[in-house]
Structure formats: C-alpha cells, structure tokens
Amino acid sequence: MPSALDVSQPFIHAEARAAGLSDRALRGPSFRKVFPNVYISSAIPDTLVVTCRAALRILPSDAVFSHHTAAKLWGGAVPDDPNVHVAFNRAVSCALPGIKVHRFNDEFAKDVRRHGLPVTSPEQTVLHLARPLDLVELTACADQLVRRRVTTQTDLLTATDRYPGQGRRLARQAALLCRDRVDSSTETRMRLLMVLAGLPEPEVNHALRRPDGTVRYRLDLSFPDLRIAIEYDGRWHEDPEQKLLDEARRADLVRRGWTVIVLRAEDLFETPGATVATLHAQLTSHGLPVPSVLDDSWRRHFPWRGLVA
The missing domain is CATH 3.40.960.10 (VSR Endonuclease)
Structure with missing residues (x-):
C-alpha cells in the first residue's frame, strides 16, 4: 500500500483509488466507512473525534461543530443523539445521513478548537442547546462544563446577557442553577x-x-x-x-x-x-x-x- 495515503486518518474514495485501493478492498475488513465516500482503517477506534474528522472531509471548510457534538467534545453531559451537529453562518444544504446542519446569525467565536476540531465555545454551545434541551438537561450540561474548567458560571451568565437568539431565558436559568464540583x-x-x-x-x-x-x-x-x-x-x-x-x-x-x-x-x-x-x-x-x-x-x-x- 503506498505510504502517501495515511489510512489512520479519514480519507475519501478518490484518494483511495489514487493510492491503488480497490472498491473491494474498501468494502473488506481492513476499512470502515464513516460517512458516504469517507473511510478509515478499521483498526482506528470509532470515537466522536474520529467521526468529526471524517465529517470535515465532506463538509464546507467553514463548518463548526455545535450542539450535542460540541457539548460532548467539551466534556458536557447531554442526551444521546445519533447525529454529528455542525453550524454555519450561512445557508448550507446537507442531505448526508448522520449529519445535522444548523444555521445561526450570531457570529461564532474565532479560532475555537477542541481536540483540533473547530467547535462552538462552551458558552455558545449551552446557548444553542437551550432550544432542544429542557432546564434539567441543560443545567446538567452546564454543570459538567464548569466542572471540567472549560467555562465558569460567570462566563455563562455573561454570554446569556449578550445573546440575541432564542433560548436566552432558559440558558440563563441553567447558568444560574449550575454549580461547581458536580460529579454527574x-x-x-x-x-x-x-x-x-x-x-x-x-x-x-x-x-x-x-x-x-x-x-x-x-x-x-x-x-x-x-x-x-x-x-x-x-x-x-x-x-x-x-x-x-x-x-x-x-x-x-x-x-x-x-x-x-x-x-x-x-x-x-x-x-x-x-x-x-x-x-x-x-x-x-x-x-x-x-x-x-x-x-x-x-x-x-x-x-x-x-x-x-
């Protein structure tokens, strides 16, 4: 196998063919399809970070991971969700299974990364989650983000004061209720x-x-x-x-x-x-x-x- 193709990282079909890998090989036990047209070595664990890296191979370059996905990347506790959530400041059409696209008018914090991935800030993540989650779920997420020292209650409250979008009131309630040192x-x-x-x-x-x-x-x-x-x-x-x-x-x-x-x-x-x-x-x-x-x-x-x- 040519060394030019690093199969430990997500790669697309065209790269596989250029490296001499056949479709039969890609369907075999040595590889795993992460998304349509995106593959990786089956020896690589199936983690959220790997899935997100695979998603970036087929998403526009300005994609930012958000909502449940961002919360998990930051270490927050959220209900299970099968999708990778990505956000844009513009209209983007995406019909790929397993990827859910969101559009927001508020600007994303610049150059925020987690595990090398573009991601909404912890504060913005809580604000975005105020729409799909209820008060208890949102507070549980905020508790874990504060416990992991990626944000503070003060920062969350400040973010809610500045936020113009929907969910502001619920996000503020959750921020007021969140506490430090909550284990679960x-x-x-x-x-x-x-x-x-x-x-x-x-x-x-x-x-x-x-x-x-x-x-x-x-x-x-x-x-x-x-x-x-x-x-x-x-x-x-x-x-x-x-x-x-x-x-x-x-x-x-x-x-x-x-x-x-x-x-x-x-x-x-x-x-x-x-x-x-x-x-x-x-x-x-x-x-x-x-x-x-x-x-x-x-x-x-x-x-x-x-x-x-």
Missing part, C-alpha cells in the same frame, strides 16, 4: 428535583476531612450543619464488593452523627413525587426550614408514577 448528571437531577420543589438547596460534594486535612469522604449532596447526607446509588453500586464498601462508609457516617438518605434510579426516574415527599419529611424532622406547601415546578421535568407531595 444524576447529581444535577437530584439537586434540581429538590430546588424545583422549593426545598432548600444542598451543598454539592462536601468534603469530610481527617484531622490531618486529607479527605475522608465526599458527599454527593448534603446539609453539613445538620449532618444530613443525600447520596445516589447507580448500577455500579449493585456490585457486591461495592455494596460492602457503601455499607461500611455509611455506618461510619451514622456513627459520626450523620443521617444518610440513599436515592436510587427509580426514586428519580419513576417515583420522584414520593422522593420529594420523603425528602420534605426528612428535612422537616431535622429542623431545616422548609415550605409547608411545595412548588410544583419539578413536575415539568420529572415524569412520575408514584404518590406526590
């Missing part, structure tokens, strides 16, 4: 379920330290003054070894005077109403000032099948 989108959901219900907002990832200053535990959500911890057990907590570690950790917290409230997937995704009621009762019993009548705003973002508060 599930932690965002737990916190926003409480906030949107009118419950006091818990602290994110509070650190309990040993006498020498090192961190003994980090709590997902907590009210440190009242020693109330709220934690989420995802699927990986079902592992027997992890269960033993969780039980030992929580028993130690209880010995230290903490109340530990454990939430699981069904509490957030199936019966959030019952979860709100439980949290309301727990916080009330510990003397935390809570409203007697809760806000119903949470219902728009959390489907439920159980009793509500």
Whole structure:
C-alpha cells in the first residue's frame, strides 16, 4: 500500500483509488466507512473525534461543530443523539445521513478548537442547546462544563446577557442553577428535583476531612450543619464488593452523627413525587426550614408514577 495515503486518518474514495485501493478492498475488513465516500482503517477506534474528522472531509471548510457534538467534545453531559451537529453562518444544504446542519446569525467565536476540531465555545454551545434541551438537561450540561474548567458560571451568565437568539431565558436559568464540583448528571437531577420543589438547596460534594486535612469522604449532596447526607446509588453500586464498601462508609457516617438518605434510579426516574415527599419529611424532622406547601415546578421535568407531595 503506498505510504502517501495515511489510512489512520479519514480519507475519501478518490484518494483511495489514487493510492491503488480497490472498491473491494474498501468494502473488506481492513476499512470502515464513516460517512458516504469517507473511510478509515478499521483498526482506528470509532470515537466522536474520529467521526468529526471524517465529517470535515465532506463538509464546507467553514463548518463548526455545535450542539450535542460540541457539548460532548467539551466534556458536557447531554442526551444521546445519533447525529454529528455542525453550524454555519450561512445557508448550507446537507442531505448526508448522520449529519445535522444548523444555521445561526450570531457570529461564532474565532479560532475555537477542541481536540483540533473547530467547535462552538462552551458558552455558545449551552446557548444553542437551550432550544432542544429542557432546564434539567441543560443545567446538567452546564454543570459538567464548569466542572471540567472549560467555562465558569460567570462566563455563562455573561454570554446569556449578550445573546440575541432564542433560548436566552432558559440558558440563563441553567447558568444560574449550575454549580461547581458536580460529579454527574444524576447529581444535577437530584439537586434540581429538590430546588424545583422549593426545598432548600444542598451543598454539592462536601468534603469530610481527617484531622490531618486529607479527605475522608465526599458527599454527593448534603446539609453539613445538620449532618444530613443525600447520596445516589447507580448500577455500579449493585456490585457486591461495592455494596460492602457503601455499607461500611455509611455506618461510619451514622456513627459520626450523620443521617444518610440513599436515592436510587427509580426514586428519580419513576417515583420522584414520593422522593420529594420523603425528602420534605426528612428535612422537616431535622429542623431545616422548609415550605409547608411545595412548588410544583419539578413536575415539568420529572415524569412520575408514584404518590406526590
């Protein structure tokens, strides 16, 4: 195979033929078609960065990755989407499967790149996502972008003040609700379920330290003054070894005077109403000032099948 063709990078059909590769070879196990007319060695992992590089081989030179694609490249948490999203400041027609084109009148930040790819800035990405995402999804994305230090809450708020397009109000709400040190989108959901219900907002990832200053535990959500911890057990907590570690950790917290409230997937995704009621009762019993009548705003973002508060 001629060395002029680097098959570890996306290449187009004409380049393959010029390098002496037949159509039969391209259809064989040595290569993978990324998009129509774009191929790469099958030894190269199928990653978002590789897919984006392949898309650039068939898109106009002024394409900028945006929306879900930009969010993932920056490290944000967004719902799964099968398309590569690209944006332009002009009308561009693209009927390629797997590529979704957007047009915006606002200018893109100049020379912004992530993994060597042209991409909308983190702030502009959040603004663009305010149309397809809801408040909880958008805040979860903003939380992760702030956690990864690619933007700040201040920068997000400044961007919303300057933005003339649709979605500005929702983007500002998400920016106001985003917090630093949020480990996962599930932690965002737990916190926003409480906030949107009118419950006091818990602290994110509070650190309990040993006498020498090192961190003994980090709590997902907590009210440190009242020693109330709220934690989420995802699927990986079902592992027997992890269960033993969780039980030992929580028993130690209880010995230290903490109340530990454990939430699981069904509490957030199936019966959030019952979860709100439980949290309301727990916080009330510990003397935390809570409203007697809760806000119903949470219902728009959390489907439920159980009793509500």
